[in-house]
Amino acid sequence: GDSVTQMEGPVTLSEEAFLTINCTYTATGYPSLFWYVQYPGEGLQLLLKATKADDKGSNKGFEATYRKETTSFHLEKGSVQVSDSAVYFCALTPFGNEKLTFGTGTRLTIIP
Amino acid sequence: EAGVAQSPRYKIIEKRQSVAFWCNPISGHATLYWYQQILGQGPKLLIQFQNNGVVDDSQLPKDRFSAERLKGVDSTLKIQPAKLEDSAVYLCASSFDMYNSPLHFGNGTRLTVT
Numbered sequence: 001g002d003s004v005t006q007m008e009g010p011v012t013l014s015e016e017a018f019l020t021i022n023c024t025y026t027a028t029g030y031p032s033l034f035w036y037v038q039y040p041g042e043g044l045q046l047l048l049k050a051t052k053a054d055d056k057g058s059n060k061g062f063e064a065t066y067r068k069e070t071t072s073f074h075l076e077k078g079s080v081q082v083s084d085s086a087v088y089f090c091a092l093t094p095f096g097n098e099k100l101t102f103g104t105g106t107r108l109t110i111i112p
Numbered sequence: 113e114a115g116v117a118q119s120p121r122y123k124i125i126e127k128r129q130s131v132a133f134w135c136n137p138i139s140g141h142a143t144l145y146w147y148q149q150i151l152g153q154g155p156k157l158l159i160q161f162q163n164n165g166v167v168d169d170s171q172l173p174k175d176r177f178s179a180e181r182l183k184g185v186d187s188t189l190k191i192q193p194a195k196l197e198d199s200a201v202y203l204c205a206s207s208f209d210m211y212n213s214p215l216h217f218g219n220g221t222r223l224t225v226t
Contacts, residue, residue, distance in 0.1 A: 004154070041219075042219060043115075043116070043203070043217040043218050043219040043220060044155070044203065044205075044217040045217070046214050046215070049214075089154055089155075091154070099157055099160060099168060100155075100157065100215065101157075102154030102155050102156070103154050104152065104153055104154045105152075105153075105154055
């Protein structure tokens with residue numbers, strides 16, 4: 001079945017550091033790929049998405065590129081802020097279906 | 113726009129007791145989902161409704177879990193009887209439709225079974 005493997009945490013970085021959180025997937029066909037974020041005390045929020053190969057999703061300074069050849073969707077940000085501290089989930093849906101399969105999540109802490 | 117509402121926010125029960133969670137989706141959203149998020153894991157889909165019909169309940173432990181969405185709006189998820197391993201956050205989400213519509217999540221109900 002479909003699955004998502006993401007970088008284990010927790011990850012701790014200093015403010016303004018470069019961030020990469022790795023995500024790889026296994027799926028049949030052509031899934032859509034997502035990054036969700038969960039800030040402390042809040043619900044899951046969609047951060048960005050990409051629906052086909054080579055698409056780049058971006059939001060709030062975060063980016064991820066759908067790489068079909070490496071089945072990856074790594075999350076990057078050039079300069080993190082304390083407010084980026086949260087748990088980040090990589091997820092996928094099969095083509096034409098919104099049933100999300102999530103990775104285990106990566107807890108990110110940014111220290112001033 | 114009002115978000116997905118869930119209640120209660122927290123619940124503590126003893127094993128073998130029953131519990132129910134309530135979800136009110138965003139107005140006009142036809143699709144509703146219940147996810148279970150065990151500590152340290154990603155959310156896992158339990159059941160998906162389209163209006164008041166079940167689309168997918170393949171991962172719902174039907175011997176103890178039940179869910180309904182009688183009028184195609186609010187939904188209730190019930191566990192009876194609860195086990196220790198049911199301790200988790202139960203997330204409700206809704207989307208406008210089943211295809212290419214973003215999911216909106218509620219804040220979840222944290223269940224602790226002792």
